[in-house]
Amino acid sequence: MNLIWLLLRASKLQVAIAILTGLVSGGTTARLIALINSAVSGNFTSNIVWYFAALAFVVLINSIICQVLLINLSQDAVYRLRLRLSQGVLSSPLRHLEQLGANQLMTTLTEDVATLSTTVYAIPFICVDIAIIAGCLLYLGSLSIGVFAFTIGFIMVALGTIQLLINRAQHFLTLARVDQDRLFKHFSTIVDGIKELKLHAARRQDFFSQELQKSAATSRDHNATALITFSIGSNWSNLLFFILIGLLLFGLPQLIAIAPSVLSGYILTFTYLMLPMQSILDKLQQLSRASVALQKIERMGLTLAAQKEDTGTRGHKDTGIFSTLELQQVTHAYPGEVEDSNFILGPLDLTFHPGQLVFIVGGNGSGKSTLAKLITGLYIPESGQIRLDGKVITDENREWYRQHFSVVFSDFYLFDRILGISNLDFDKQAQEYLQQLQLSHKVKIENGKLSTTALSQGQRKRLALLTAYLENRSIYLFDEWASDQDPVFRDIFYKEILLNLKQQGKTVLVISHDDHYFHLADRVIKLDYGKVEYDQRIIKS
Numbered sequence: 001m002n003l004i005w006l007l008l009r010a011s012k013l014q015v016a017i018a019i020l021t022g023l024v025s026g027g028t029t030a031r032l033i034a035l036i037n038s039a040v041s042g043n044f045t046s047n048i049v050w051y052f053a054a055l056a057f058v059v060l061i062n063s064i065i066c067q068v069l070l071i072n073l074s075q076d077a078v079y080r081l082r083l084r085l086s087q088g089v090l091s092s093p094l095r096h097l098e099q100l101g102a103n104q105l106m107t108t109l110t111e112d113v114a115t116l117s118t119t120v121y122a123i124p125f126i127c128v129d130i131a132i133i134a135g136c137l138l139y140l141g142s143l144s145i146g147v148f149a150f151t152i153g154f155i156m157v158a159l160g161t162i163q164l165l166i167n168r169a170q171h172f173l174t175l176a177r178v179d180q181d182r183l184f185k186h187f188s189t190i191v192d193g194i195k196e197l198k199l200h201a202a203r204r205q206d207f208f209s210q211e212l213q214k215s216a217a218t219s220r221d222h223n224a225t226a227l228i229t230f231s232i233g234s235n236w237s238n239l240l241f242f243i244l245i246g247l248l249l250f251g252l253p254q255l256i257a258i259a260p261s262v263l264s265g266y267i268l269t270f271t272y273l274m275l276p277m278q279s280i281l282d283k284l285q286q287l288s289r290a291s292v293a294l295q296k297i298e299r300m301g302l303t304l305a306a307q308k309e310d311t312g313t314r315g316h317k318d319t320g321i322f323s324t325l326e327l328q329q330v331t332h333a334y335p336g337e338v339e340d341s342n343f344i345l346g347p348l349d350l351t352f353h354p355g356q357l358v359f360i361v362g363g364n365g366s367g368k369s370t371l372a373k374l375i376t377g378l379y380i381p382e383s384g385q386i387r388l389d390g391k392v393i394t395d396e397n398r399e400w401y402r403q404h405f406s407v408v409f410s411d412f413y414l415f416d417r418i419l420g421i422s423n424l425d426f427d428k429q430a431q432e433y434l435q436q437l438q439l440s441h442k443v444k445i446e447n448g449k450l451s452t453t454a455l456s457q458g459q460r461k462r463l464a465l466l467t468a469y470l471e472n473r474s475i476y477l478f479d480e481w482a483s484d485q486d487p488v489f490r491d492i493f494y495k496e497i498l499l500n501l502k503q504q505g506k507t508v509l510v511i512s513h514d515d516h517y518f519h520l521a522d523r524v525i526k527l528d529y530g531k532v533e534y535d536q537r538i539i540k541s
């Protein structure tokens, strides 16, 4: 049913036209069968051939129109779903996405959407088959009410037994979908941990037999049980067809009088109906799989919608100059598995100004990166306030607030095209920065596209710095940027690049462990277990 809603969301009018043409096609098919039955019973009229040809033509045209409409609709529905899901992910709070996990997001965006797109393609054909069945049933009803009532009663009971089998199969498909998430995680482990797995035979063997093989076997068993149940259902429905024909031929005539033309009409129609019925049953397992995928997508889509952030920047165009950025009693907590193990950052009171070079230091796990995500507006404070020039940052203006920052995180992502910067001198400027960052011999930039990103980690970080440079925003934040740089470039970073940004009036926040450069800062903030141990101004001689 949800799949039909997916189509309806795309266009109600087109769905209505498709249903109408499908019904005409089904009704006309039934009329054709009636005509054949009447011809077989010896009732010929002079223009029967023309009538027959006209009916066949109407069936052809209507089923083509119906299927073309539904194919377009189904593909459009999948297109919209892909965009909606991607938008949903883009507009969800970072913390929520971190909690969902990369594996779950990727399986849904790839596997579930792929399952849906192949199934939605089958829907048009199922619709035409249903229309034919409906048309044929109408015809059977017009032949004899008594026989029709018996047939419908039989079909209801038959459908009940088939539904039981489908429910069982669906249960195993749902379990198989959970296995799919687990398998996807193992595949990510193979790709991301390939070096560690190759270097340690016992670890590799352990991972293979205890993790991957077990999950793959469970997935195989659940899928096999589901498919076998569908196969039993399909064969059972075939048998039910023959039982019905047998009852109509040999059983019912013993109880009530049935005219031979009515009987032949029923037998002819059911023989014809076996084809569309079989086709629908064959597609049932595909439909059930899609229904499980859609449930998963909708569930994720709903949670995404519920957590949706306001991503508009309307009414807040001034992303340039500011004079004060304040954090007042700001806190953030990561819920731990054990109540006492929760990490809590803050409450913190910090104020930053333009032209300040601030080092944020502290031991591993002291909360530096968490503070970076809070300052940049990626995490929403659990309590306290962030204010920019006295303006409190809320859900309405958080997107605008984030546009003040250029950041290179320690787990940065490097795009192979410089996105979102429209500057006429762009390539020339980028080329100059490439030279400054000593990368011009390795990378070229044409129309914003980087010639390569296949570089060393340190060089890739320099490219990320280049993007930050080009963004030309008022607050810069670098999370352990220099940790991968050689001593010469590290020196250039601290003594030239940072000071140059400061001279331009930027606020520069640097998370660092390089204590022999701390004297260059205007201020050093040290964190310890989520609290400020000291916030020290450096007096320059």
Ligand SMILES: Nc1ncnc2c1ncn2[C@@H]1O[C@H](COP(=O)(O)OP(=O)(O)OP(=O)(O)O)[C@@H](O)[C@H]1O
Binding pocket: 098, 334, 335, 343, 362, 363, 364, 365, 366, 367, 368, 369, 370, 371
């Ligand atoms: N995604 C997360 N989910 C749960 N807890 C987290 C998450 N990220 C960090 N933490 C916890 O928060 C604490 C602070 O982490 P954070 O990354 O901010 O420290 P850090 O000072 O940047 O450390 P490092 O110098 O090692 O990069 C750690 O105890 C960590 O266990």
